[in-house]
Amino acid sequence: MKKVTFFFISFILSVSFAYSLTIEISNPNLRPFKLHISNQKTKNIEFANTLTHYIQLMPNIVLVDDIDSADNSLSFEKRGDNINVNLLFLKTQEMITYEIKKAEDNINTAIRLADMIFEKMTHSSGIFSSNLVFSMNWNGVRQIFLSDISGKKIRKLTDNLTDSIAPKISPQRNYVVYTRYFKTGGTSLRLIDLKNLDDIPIYSSKGLNVAGSFSEEGTKIFFTSYDGKISKIFVYSINDKRLEPIYSSKARLATPVKTFIKNNISFVSDEYGSPQIFLYDIENKKVKRLTYKHNYSTSPSFAPTGTHFVYVAMVSGINKIFASSIDGSDFALLTPIEKGFDDPHWSKNERFIFALSKDVNSSSVYLIDIATLRYVKLFTLPAIISYLNIE
Amino acid sequence: MRKVLLILCVLVLFSACAKQKVVSQPPQADIKPVQQEQVVPKEQKAPEMKLQEAQIQQKEEPKKAKVEEVTPTMIAQAQTPTLETAKEDGVLSKMIHFDFDKYDIKKEYVSVLKEIAEYLKANPDIRILIEGHCDERGTREYNLQLGMRRAESAKKYLVDLGIDEKRIETISYGEDRPLINEQNESAWAKNRRCEFKRIK
Numbered sequence: 001m002k003k004v005t006f007f008f009i010s011f012i013l014s015v016s017f018a019y020s021l022t023i024e025i026s027n028p029n030l031r032p033f034k035l036h037i038s039n040q041k042t043k044n045i046e047f048a049n050t051l052t053h054y055i056q057l058m059p060n061i062v063l064v065d066d067i068d069s070a071d072n073s074l075s076f077e078k079r080g081d082n083i084n085v086n087l088l089f090l091k092t093q094e095m096i097t098y099e100i101k102k103a104e105d106n107i108n109t110a111i112r113l114a115d116m117i118f119e120k121m122t123h124s125s126g127i128f129s130s131n132l133v134f135s136m137n138w139n140g141v142r143q144i145f146l147s148d149i150s151g152k153k154i155r156k157l158t159d160n161l162t163d164s165i166a167p168k169i170s171p172q173r174n175y176v177v178y179t180r181y182f183k184t185g186g187t188s189l190r191l192i193d194l195k196n197l198d199d200i201p202i203y204s205s206k207g208l209n210v211a212g213s214f215s216e217e218g219t220k221i222f223f224t225s226y227d228g229k230i231s232k233i234f235v236y237s238i239n240d241k242r243l244e245p246i247y248s249s250k251a252r253l254a255t256p257v258k259t260f261i262k263n264n265i266s267f268v269s270d271e272y273g274s275p276q277i278f279l280y281d282i283e284n285k286k287v288k289r290l291t292y293k294h295n296y297s298t299s300p301s302f303a304p305t306g307t308h309f310v311y312v313a314m315v316s317g318i319n320k321i322f323a324s325s326i327d328g329s330d331f332a333l334l335t336p337i338e339k340g341f342d343d344p345h346w347s348k349n350e351r352f353i354f355a356l357s358k359d360v361n362s363s364s365v366y367l368i369d370i371a372t373l374r375y376v377k378l379f380t381l382p383a384i385i386s387y388l389n390i391e
Numbered sequence: 392m393r394k395v396l397l398i399l400c401v402l403v404l405f406s407a408c409a410k411q412k413v414v415s416q417p418p419q420a421d422i423k424p425v426q427q428e429q430v431v432p433k434e435q436k437a438p439e440m441k442l443q444e445a446q447i448q449q450k451e452e453p454k455k456a457k458v459e460e461v462t463p464t465m466i467a468q469a470q471t472p473t474l475e476t477a478k479e480d481g482v483l484s485k486m487i488h489f490d491f492d493k494y495d496i497k498k499e500y501v502s503v504l505k506e507i508a509e510y511l512k513a514n515p516d517i518r519i520l521i522e523g524h525c526d527e528r529g530t531r532e533y534n535l536q537l538g539m540r541r542a543e544s545a546k547k548y549l550v551d552l553g554i555d556e557k558r559i560e561t562i563s564y565g566e567d568r569p570l571i572n573e574q575n576e577s578a579w580a581k582n583r584r585c586e587f588k589r590i591k
Contacts, residue, residue: 138469142567145461154466156459165567166532184590185520185560188451197458201451208539208563210532226536228543228561252536268533274492275533287435296492298530312530319530342530360572361470382467386531386567 032062032372033121036070047083048076050106054114054128054150059369059376060351061121072121087117096120107153125349132354132365133157133167133176134385142386144178144192149354149390151365151379157192158199164190166387168211170218173391175238177202177211177221189223191238202236203243212256212267213389222256222265233267235282246282255299260306261326266290268298277311279326290326301345301353310334310344310353321355323370334368335375341366343388354378356388479588482510483519487545489583492529494540496548504545507587508552518590521545523563524570526579531565538563545585560590 037052055074056063064070073088081102088095098113115126132147138156142163147154158164160180167178176192188204189211203209207227214221221236231253235244247253251271259266263283268275277291277300291297294313302309307326312319319340324331334353335341341355353368363385368375461469478484485507487500496504511517523542525534542561550556571578 136466137471140471151463154461156461157456159457159459163564163567166535181562185562187562190451192456197456198453199456200453204451206560208535210535212532224536226539228539228546231536252533252540254533254536285436296529298533314529317528319528360574382463383470 032060032369032374033072034062034064034070035121036064036067036073038073038075045076045078045083047100047106047110048085050110051085051113054110055117057128057150057367057376057378058118059367059374060372061118074117085113085117087120107148111148122351124351127347127349127352130348130354130390131169131173132388132390133169133178134356134388135163135165135167135178136381136383136385144176145385146176146194147379149365149367149378151381154381166210168213168221168389169391170214171216171391172218175214175218177214177223179208179210189221189236191221202238202241203234210254212254212265213258214391216258216260222258224253224256224267226253233265233280247280247287257300257302259302259309260304261302264306266300266302266309268300277309290328291324292328293322293331299343303346303350304348305350310346312342312344321353321368323353334370334373336373342386345388345390348391354388354390356385358384479586482506483587483589486584486586488580489541489585491526491579491583492537494523494537494544496544501548504548505552508549508554511549511554511558518558518560520560520562520588520590522568522586522588523561524568524582524584524586525566526582527566527569527574528579529566531567535563535565538565541583541585545587 035055055061067073067090070090073090075086075088077084077086083100085098085100086095098116100109100113111128114128118126118128128149130149132149134145135142136145141160142165143156143160144158144164144167145154145156157176158178162181162183164178164180167176169176174194176194178190179187180190181187186204186206187209188201189209190199191202192199205225205227207225209223209225211221211223219238221238223234223236225232225234231249231251232245233247233253233256235246247267249269249271251269252275254268256265256267259279264279264281266277266279269278274295275298276289277297279288279290280286290309291311294315296314297311299312300309301311308323308330309326310321310323313322318338319342321334321341321344322332323334339357341357343356345354347354351369351371353370355366355368357364357366361384362380362382364380365378365388366375367378485503487496487503489497511519521542523538523540525538539561542563546556546559546561549559569582570584571581
C-alpha cells in the first residue's frame with residue numbers, strides 16, 4: 001500500500017487554520033496520472049492544441065516534460081488531411097491510435113477523444129462531454145446559458161423580457177428547467193427541450209418556484225414553491241404533466257435534489273433555526289437531518305453512489321465546500337482556502353467536484369479533485385454568473 | 392468489469408477520506424453551531440399531501456427558444472447594469488433593512504411601514520410589489536428563499552395594519568440585485584432590504 005502525505009503549505013500560509021491530510025492510497029487510479037505530450041509534432045496542428053487544452057483541465061492528469069517520468073505519452077501525426085493521435089502506455093509499450101478526419105468539428109471531436117483518452121488512462125469515465133447551465137446578466141436582464149466544461153462553446157438559451165434564473169439541466173442533457181419572473185410578482189417554471197427548442201411553462205403561481213434538480217432518469221423535476229404562507233416541494237412528471245406535492249413546511253425549503261438513493265431526495269430547510277440539509281424518504285415520508293457541524297449548511301449535491309454528499313457551509317463568512325457521508329462519519333473540508341465557492345456538483349465519474357467562485361466582476365468554474373484536493377480553473381467569464389448546474 | 396473497478400475505486404476513495412485527520416482545531420463558524428440536544432429527533436414523519444394538477448397562468452405561452460452562440464467579448468459588452476423597475480419617489484422610495492439571515496421587521500423600520508400603510512390607505516387604487524433582497528453572503532439559492540421571506544414579512548406587517556393583501560404582491564431577487572457592489576459590512580447591511588414598487 002502506497003502512503004502519500006499531502007501538506008498544503010501554500011494553503012496554510014493563506015488561511016488562518018492549518019490542515020494536514022493523510023490519505024492512504026491503495027488504488028493506483030486515485031493518484032495523479034502523468035502525461036507527456038510530444039510538443040514537436042503538435043506545432044501548427046490546431047486539433048492537437050485543442051485536445052491538449054481539454055486534457056490539461058483534469059486535475060488528476062499532470063502534464064510532464066520528462067517522458068521518463070510519465071505514465072503515458074501522447075503524440076500527433078499528420079497523415080495527409082487526417083491526424084493520427086497516438087496514446088502510448090510507457091510501462092507496457094501498448095499503443096492506441098485514434099484517426100481524426102479533417103472535416104470533423106475540432107471542439108466536439110476533441111471533447112469526445114479527451115473522454116476516451118481519460119478513460120483509457122484513468123479507468124474512470126471522462127466528464128468532458130458534461131454540460132453546464134447558469135444564469136447571467138445580459139443587457140440588464142438575467143438569461144439562461146448553456147456551456148461545455150471549457151467555456152469555449154457558450155449558448156444563450158433565453159431571450160426573455162424579465163429575469164430568468166436557477167436553471168437545472170437533466171442528466172440526459174435533453175432538458176433545461178428554469179425560473180422566470182413575472183413583472184408584477186410571481187414566477188413560472190419553464191422547460192426547454194434542447195432537441196426541438198420548445199420553451200414551455202410547466203407551473204406558475206404567485207411567489208417563488210425554483211427547481212432543485214431532475215430525477216436520475218431525467219423524467220421528473222423536483223422544485224420548491226412558496227406562496228407566502230407555506231413552502232412546498234413538488235415533483236413534476238414531464239411525460240404526463242402531473243404534479244405531486246411531496247413535502248410541506250412553514251420553514252424555508254430550498255434545493256430539492258436527487259440523491260441516487262431509491263425514493264429519497266435531499267433538501268435544505270431552516271426548520272431548526274438555521275439552514276441545514278435533510279434527507280427525505282418520499283415513500284415512507286421520513287425526514288432525516290444530515291448536517292449538524294455548521295450553522296449554515298446549504299446546496300447539497302450527492303455522489304452517484306448515494307453514500308456521500310458535498311455541500312456549502314459558511315465558515316467565518318466564507319462559503320466552503322465540505323464532503324460528508326450520509327451518517328456523518330466521513331467528513332472533510334474540500335476547499336481549505338480563502339476563496340469562497342457556491343453550487344458544488346459531484347461529477348458523474350465521482351472523482352471531481354465542480355464549483356463556482358466569483359470575484360468582483362468575473363466568475364470562474366473550478367474542478368476539484370476529491371482525492372488530492374488539487375483544483376483547476378476550467379474557465380473564467382467577464383461577468384457574474386450564478387446558479388451553476390452541471391450534468 | 393469496468394463498473395466493478397469504478398465502484399472499487401470509489402469505495403477506496405471514501406475509505407481514504409475517512410482516514411483524513413484534522414491536526415488543528417477545525418475552523419469555527421461565526422455563529423455558534425446548533426447544539427445536538429436542541430434538535431428534535433433525527434427522523435420525523437412528513438404530513439400527507441394530495442396530488443394536484445400543474446397550474447399555469449394563462450399569460451404564460453409556449454414559445455421557441457432562440458439559441459445564440461456568445462463569446463467572452465459579447466458577454467463583457469452585455470454587462471450593462473441590471474434593468475431596474477421604476478424608481479419610486481415619496482414614501483415608496485423608502486426601504487427597510489434586515490439583519491444577516493433574518494427576516495423579522497426591526498423596530499426602527501416600523502415607522503416606515505406605518506407611513507407606507509397610511510399612503511396606501513390614502514390611495515386605495517394603488518397596488519404595490521415588495522421586492523426582497525439579500526447581501527451576497529451565503530448561497531444564492533438559499534438567499535432567494537430568504538429574500539422572499541423578507542418581502543412576505545413586510546407584506547404581513549402592512550396587512551396587519553389594515554391593507555388588503557390583494558393589493559400587495561411579493562417577489563425575491565435574492566442577492567442578484569445589490570444596491571451597492573462592495574464587499575464590506577456597510578454595503579451588505581444596505582443590500583439586505585425590501586423595496587416597495589408601485590404596480591402599474
